[in-house]
Amino acid sequence: MVSRKQSTAKVYQLRVELEGIVPPVWRRIVVPGSMTLPKLHDLLQLVMGWMDSHLHSFTISNHTYSRCLEDGDLAEMKMLDESRHTLVELLGDSVTTFIYEYDFGDGWGHRIDIEAVMKPEPDRQYPLCLAAARAAPPEDVGGVPGYQEFLDAIGTPDHEEHDSMLTWIGGAFDPAGFDLNTINRTLRFGVHPAIAKGWK
Numbered sequence: 001m002v003s004r005k006q007s008t009a010k011v012y013q014l015r016v017e018l019e020g021i022v023p024p025v026w027r028r029i030v031v032p033g034s035m036t037l038p039k040l041h042d043l044l045q046l047v048m049g050w051m052d053s054h055l056h057s058f059t060i061s062n063h064t065y066s067r068c069l070e071d072g073d074l075a076e077m078k079m080l081d082e083s084r085h086t087l088v089e090l091l092g093d094s095v096t097t098f099i100y101e102y103d104f105g106d107g108w109g110h111r112i113d114i115e116a117v118m119k120p121e122p123d124r125q126y127p128l129c130l131a132a133a134r135a136a137p138p139e140d141v142g143g144v145p146g147y148q149e150f151l152d153a154i155g156t157p158d159h160e161e162h163d164s165m166l167t168w169i170g171g172a173f174d175p176a177g178f179d180l181n182t183i184n185r186t187l188r189f190g191v192h193p194a195i196a197k198g199w200k
Contacts, residue, residue, distance in 0.1 A: 009033070009119065009120075010032075010033035010088055010117055010118070010119065010120075011030050011032055011033060011117075011118050011119070011120045011126055012030070012031050012033060012087055012091065012115070012116070012118075013029075013030050013032065013117075013130075014028070014029050014030070014112050014113065014114060014115065014119055015027075015029065015042065015112070015113045015115050016028075016029065016042045016047070016100070016110050016111075016112050017110065017112075017113075017138075018048070018108060018109075018110055018136060019108075019109040019110065019111055020144040021134075021137070021144065021147070023133070023134060024133065024134070025133065025134040025135070025136055026045070026047075026133050026134075027047045027048065027111050027129060027132045028115070028129070028130040028132065029043065029047060029127055029128065029129050029130065029183045030088075030118075030124075030126055030127060030128045030130060031043065031087065031126060031127045032120065032126045032127070033087050033088030033091075033148065034086055034087075034088065035084065035086060035087050035088075035127070036083070036084065036086050037058055037065055037081075037082035037083075037084060037085050037087075038049070038082055038083055039089075040058075040087065040100075041056055041058075041100075042065075043127055044100055044102075044110065045102075046183065046186065046187075047129050047132070047183055048102075048110070048136045049135060049136040049141075049178075050102055050108075050136060050139065052157055053103060054103035054104070054105070054106075054139075055067070055099050055102075055103070056100065056103075057079060057100075057104075058082060058098060058099070058100055058101075059099040059101070060090050060091070060095060060098040060099075060140050061090070061095060061098075063080055063084035063172065064077075064078065064079045064080065065079060065080045065081070065085060066079045066081075066082055066084060067081075067083070067090060068082075069085065075194055077083040091114060091170045092116055092155050092181040093115075093179060095112065095114060095191075097112060097113045097114065097149075098109060098112050098114065098115055099111060100112055101176065103139070103140075103141075106140065106141065106142060106143040107143050107144075107145070108136075108137075108143070111115075115135075115180040124189060125187075127184060127187060128182055128184065128187065129180060129187065130181045131180070132178045132180055132183070133178065134160045134175060134176055134177075134178060135173075135174060135175055135176070135178055137150070137170055138150070138173065149161075150165055150169075150173075151175060154166055154169070154173060171187060
């Protein structure tokens with residue numbers, strides 16, 4: 001369970017929107033300023049519905065940060081190690097937007113707008129998902145064009161790939177589906193890896 005006690009002087013209200021998808025897929029979350037980039041990555045995976053099976057990066061103020069891998073060289077990719085950087089350090093009060101990219105093959109870019117910088121409310125637990133719309137695409141669907149082809153196939157019974165796509169996705173997929181209550185219950189009581197390790 002996430003502690004009610006907040007040690008940070010700031011919380012950030014963020015609006016996360018998946019780029020290139022119409023109607024938009026978005027989430028509104030509130031996070032402590034003491035959250036590190038790896039923990040924000042864990043949170044974004046949870047609230048978006050991704051499976052954390054691909055590489056990711058954050059681009060903030062013309063610098064790109066990512067996870068340091070044993071077989072990878074961040075310097076060669078012109079990236080910095082994300083592990084010790086916190087939101088309050090990187091965002092401060094001046095940054096208004098940054099980018100989170102997940103799966104460099106499919107290229108899922110998430111535009112993250114800082115809607116507000118606030119003091120934490122003592123009666124609230126953070127992080128928190130305030131609002132959301134629509135499901136994220138399935139993993140490995142082929143980016144924006146692949147997702148559109150997937151939706152066309154499952155939505156058209158006589159499409160030549162209708163049955164195969166439904167089989168691939170496990171029988172059904174609701175692009176409008178999102179359960180805000182389930183996400184917030186998981187944030188409070190779940191066993192998501194990021195929660196088990198603590199958010200700070």
